[in-house]
Amino acid sequence: MPFLLPTECLTCIFAELETNKSSIYSCIRVSREWCIAATPFLWKNPFCLTSKDRSAPSTIKKNMPIDAYLPFLSESAKARLRLNNVPTGLESSILPIFNYASYLRVLDMDEFYDEITKWIANKRLAQATQFDTTDNISYTISQQAAPEDGFIDYLSDIDDDDDEIQKILIAQELLFLFSDSSPKLYRLSIDTRRLGKIWCDMVVGILSLEISTSATNTHHPVPIPSCFSHIEQFEFKGEGDETDYEFEDMLVAISQFSPNVKILKIASCSQYLLQPLVDLIGSQQGINELVLNNIRIVGTSIFEAIAHHKKTLTHAEFHRCTFIDCTPMTALANCTRLENLIFARSGVTGELLAPLGSPSSSITRLSRLVLLDIYPSNGDSAEWINLAQQVNAILRRTGKTIRELRTNVHLTYFLDFVDTIISECPNLVIIEMDIQNIAQIPGIVTLLRSCKHLQTFRASIDGYTHSNDSVADDLIHEFAQIILPPLRRLEVRKWKISKQGLLFKCLISMKAPVRYVS
Template identity: 25%
Template sequence: MSNGESISRKISGRKNLNFDILEEIFRYVIEPVHKLDEFDNPGYKHLFDCILVNREWCSAGVIQLWKQPFNKNHSKHRFNIIDVYLSCMNNEQLQILKDFGLVFPNLIHRRRQHPAFDYPSLIRQLEYKEMLFTVWEWCRQTQSTALQTSTPAAIALVRALLELFAASGAKLTSVKMVLPDRMDQINYDIIGKYTKILAEPQIRDLTNPTGNLFLSGNYANFDQVFVTLSETFTKVRNLDLSRVFLYTSERDCKNKLVENFCSLISSQTHLVSFTLSTCGDHQSKFMSALRSQASSLRRVTFVLLNFENSPPFDGLAACTKLEKIECIRCFNITERAVAPLLSAKFSHLREVKVIVFGSNHGVCPEFRNWAENINEQAKSQ
């Protein structure tokens, strides 16, 4: 139990069971009903109302609000988030930031209030891009003109926040890293510098436990980023690659990028779930890398992938402990590609879901028949 949760339970003055029930209820309040609702979720507004009811509700609600502080739905409170974390830093940590020229206009007022919770220890889910945008916006609003665009100062603040989380004993369960589809070379260099922070030794205790990793965007020119991710996140259980692109005109560079991306998959020690959605022409390489997770992989989901000219799915067929396979609106799934699956022995496979656009769209009948047979056998057991 973290310090923040311990303080919360003491404030509540009730049995843990009641407190745990409140936490669970509030978790459902802020979770979007549908995935499309996650960017316009009124649940956070409702939760702000809940924490005003009494101390017990406040304690349980605060844990939910601060476990994912850089969520898009917190956009109206971004400045307060940074100011609250600054008020939790000691003088030595603040001095490091001051040496970069940063000033803290709201810090004296915040420190007089004495934070009621150990807010840094409560973070569990990190949306890294949103954290960077929050820091940049905070600098734009609070700093002098010279520091508003100062990359070293912003990097120092990001590093200080991550170190604060780690020092408080926080353990991340989920990291989401979304990059723009296209950026100029300067932005590539800047994002690369921010990403390397995640691999620094003093932050490893925070990032190492991460079990859920979501990546999206254009990762071209991010050769070293993959190395960083492979070294930092090795205990991922659920890996989601959605709209991952490697736009580059240099073939050798692209091959190296794909190789390094595959190393992120093979570096995992116990991958259970893998999702691949709307990628370029390199998804077959990602699938081949799944062979390294044959002993642990249980679920795979493919969404909007074009398997034209794809080699046989040997890597996927090696994962004989699979329990569920989903192919949602994928194209050109040929008999040659799925032949290894049809001949493999999946003793734990209970569901194969194949969803198309209303017609087969090149999904071979052999694969569809195999899926129907698997599902029928599972129902009869």
């Protein structure tokens, strides 16, 4: 019977169901054994479960995670909350069967903030209690408790905002709880644009406290691994302006205390955080995925840090990045395991990209290449020609392994681009590109015929309307007839088609199982 399966088997099954919270929630009701095995999966990312996951049962959304965490708070933490009139419902001394905080693996501070906000609102509504919190009370409590549990007073920096004071009090106590429970926290995400400096400082404070406690613990001469030392994915969004310097401690703390980050996603960092970002990248033991978004990359330091991960980096992504006084991207060209390379809305030059397509490039596994809205810095014709030549060189160097190519380069400027794909990229499964005029369609037809493994073709066709159905009949028929297996999906964007038009009739009459999207 299923409920007699070994725990190891149940764990493997629930791991496959992890993204389907409704199924996991149903599993905990089958038997005690199933409940024990399934509960950790349900509480890995509890704040996402209640705020965004539409598959989550309504029962979970009503019974908020914070209520399950509160009984495990220390006595000093409970005292602080009571004396600040936080209606926690901590009168009962009975602990839940599971220590839910020990299962936490993902902490998104945005979702954490939302959960606390909803929790306070619900408690206020349920108990009709008006908070009576003052900075003086909080300051007194923190002074009394600081020698015991490291509580830090952040409230002196806040105006008389009862809601914000309550949120910070609850957040800090829960962060202490997560730290004391020592879960292996895999992902930490912080958006400073919404949360502000205090919320970052709380995380930095917990990090510093864990390290200092471990280092001075006579029972453990070897430092005790903290929950933050296990972080494998770190996501950080800065302000993108001169206020970024306030968040330098956050990047420095992760650099010092979390050396095992595999996935690093950084967005909107100004020049004030450039050096801490360089140090963060360089301090990691082996980054697999690096995503930089809206960052002004100046000089060579970023790529020098990336060079430390040439044996581990598989995914490099640059969104809305500008490159100033940068040398060619030799560091990327030396990444022997690079499989995904993405440039989107970024100003790059042919000179920067040159090492990627050179014969000495170590990139031999590239399977996904995305070039969307790329442009040279000065935009003159010579730069466009050089950029196009280097993109073609990348295709010639890596084309045999590329399975997915997404681009919207203007074929008028990128000469020989389609011909290069035809000759060098025979194993494409997914193609996405722009078509600017009718004259380019014969080349696209040849391209589609040459890709024997193609399954998805997405085309954004600029300027076409149903009046363009007057295109030569043989060309339209030729285009329609190549839509044969293994192609399963055809997406045509920005192309208005009338029901009387020839292309529409061709698409309808096709016998191949193609899904057409416009």
